[in-house]
Amino acid sequence: MAERALKAPDSHYLLDLQTELGDEYRDQDNELDAYREVREMRVPALAESDRKYQLVSVDPRDPDVTEESLQQTAILTLERPKLFITGGEGDTQQTLATDREHWTEETLWRCGTRSPGSDTMAQVTDAALNDGGGWTKLLWASDLWEARYKVPKPKASDETDAYTDYDKATEDAKKRAGPPFEWLYVDPRTVYPQWSGGRLCEVLEVSERTVRSTFRRYHLDRDGDGNIVPEELGVAGTHELREKVQFLEHWDDTWVTYAVVGKNHQQTPTGYIVKQFKHKYPFGVPYDYAPGLTMNHWRNRKVGWGIGHTKLWLVKYRAFLRALHANYVARDLLPPLVTYGDTPAAVVGTGDGLPREPMDLHPGEILNLAPGRQLQTVPMPPPDTLERHMQLIDNAIMQLESPRVTTLSGMEGAGFAISQILSYTRTRVGPIRHNLERLLEGQTEKLWTLVRERAGEKVWVFYSGGDKDAAGYLGLGPKDFERPMQVRWEVQSELPTDEMLRVRTATERLNNGTWGADEAVQYLGDNPDEIRRSRMRDEIRSSPQYKQYLMAQVFMNAGRGDLLAKAGEAEQMAMQGQLPSPGGGGPGVFEGGGPGQPSVPDLAALAATPNGTGATPPGTPGPYQPGAPQGLPPGPGVG
Secondary structure, three states: OOOOOOOOOOHHHHHHHHHHHHHHOHHHHHHHHHHHHHHOOOOOOOOOOOHHHOOOOOOOOOOHHHHHHHHHHHHHHOOOOEEEEEOOOOHHHHHHHHHHHHHHHHHHHHHHOOOOOOOHHHHHHHHHHHHOEEEEEEEEOHHHHHHHHOOOOOOOOOOHHHHHHHHHHHHHHHHHHOOOEEEEEEOOOOEEEEEEOOEEEEEEEEEEEEHHHHHHHHOEEEOOOOOEEEHHHOOOOOOOOOOEEEEEEEEOOOEEEEEEEEEOOOOOEEEEEEEEEEOOOOOOOOEEEEEOEOOOOOOOOOOOEOOOHHHHHHHHHHHHHHHHHHHHHHHHHOOOEEEEOOOOOOOEEOOOOOEEOOOOOOOOOOOOOOOOOEEEEOOOOOOHHHHHHHHHHHHHHHHHOOOOOOOOOHHHHHHHHHHHHHHHHHHOOHHHHHHHHHHHHHHHHHHHHHHHHHHOOOEEEEOOOOOOOOOOEEEEOHHHHOOOOEEEEEOOOOOHHHHHHHHHHHHHHHHHOOOOHHHHHHHOOOOHHHHHHHHHHHHHHOOHHHHHHHHHHHHHHOOOHHHHHHHHHHHHHHHOOOOOOHHHHOOOOOOOOOOOOOOOOOHHHHHHOHHHOOOOOOOOOOOOOOOOOOOOOOOOOOO
């Protein structure tokens, strides 16, 4: 029985869905907001304390969560992830797999960094590490190929050249435009997913925008009751500058819908759909999800925990203790004073029925007291207990931090520190790395599907690392993605020392015969077919034919092609048993040696004659004779 097609959602469905999902994910949204406040250091150290117990206005906010989030994000985004595709044993299959690798990597990076200031891979990595979950989506953007679709098609009666020119014009237009896709990061705070049978089947994005810009862009207004309606049905009025509405983006297996929603004058929900169409994506919704740290009993979540979540409350508590300690320090520097002895001063009422003597003390001030009076500090307990407690909290947080290299003691200390960092990266951040790799695999499969199903023709991306027909461009079409291949992404998080260990492992296994060259090359992150071609290029460069060709190029570029011709003549004469003329030396190879000027001696001619007899040194002055080499006089001994 065929599955029934989904009906297009209306504004009432979207408003109800927003309310339903907002309630379902409210706790996760609150956790995410609380974590981001600490990460952005927006929580005051004494936020929950009574102001009357604060002696000084200090706010020592703790940057521990912020620093670790930046550090770990930098480690995972310092280098781009590497794609590995296994296509088969044959050279043709391996070459196609290599082309797919380079094309996919370049396409994703260019589509993910197309907007100024955006980097989808860096943003989703940061979200997975710190927010507890990263979301991305891959969209078909035919508008980017507007110039390609504007190229006029040839008529059936046109000659073959017209079709050739049309093909060239369309390919050039596609190269200039770049890949017609958008790879976008989605803020986990604004995304609300729905799962069915373990599959992501529906996604709602909710973002906040200003009324003026949104209404102007989509030609909207409000009617007399405040409902959002088309501009021609609205009542002309003014909107406050800070008034906000919400923009909804809804995806299901069939439809994509964009709507503007808000509240009317009765504070009831109102909305209007501004765009809706069938997306025709065979894979359904274009989103993929990379969880952060998760627990086995969590289900249907949009975020897990970030790497700093386990120490979040300890960090907030430490900030409070530091602020409290600052108040202790202020008390020790400016302690409260008490007066002893009689005083003729009149008491001043304070409104609570108790007499109090006015006193305004300043640091370094000399006080002249009446006879019989003295001032003494109020005895206070030392802050030892507080400082010991602060040390306990510091140690607890340190156990939860990623290891850092501080001081090293010889090579043993350096090796231990590096091993600690690598161990932390593999264990604590390892699950998040694998989740990011699965997200990339999902987006890769969607990208290939869009080339086959939506583009329907070759897609070009600028790639400077290949020797393709079009220099600097690499193009693949639907037929290039018909063959199924195994996809594996690897998020890079290795140190140089770790790379050295990989090289050593590959070398030992090659020497032991437990690996072939292909396995070793793949283990080191390269492609066997590229390495084979590179080694063959080295063989060609070491051949005599290539060296002779390169030598000819060097002489030609130096403007001394005449020397190359003379060398050929000399070689021919030597094969015939003849000696070159003493003037064959000519001027220097790259400089000097004009008529009547010194030049490089013809040492071969000197060595070929017995004791140098008859070989006149080049550069000897002599009468000019037509036909003789300039600057070299004719002499006896010439064969």
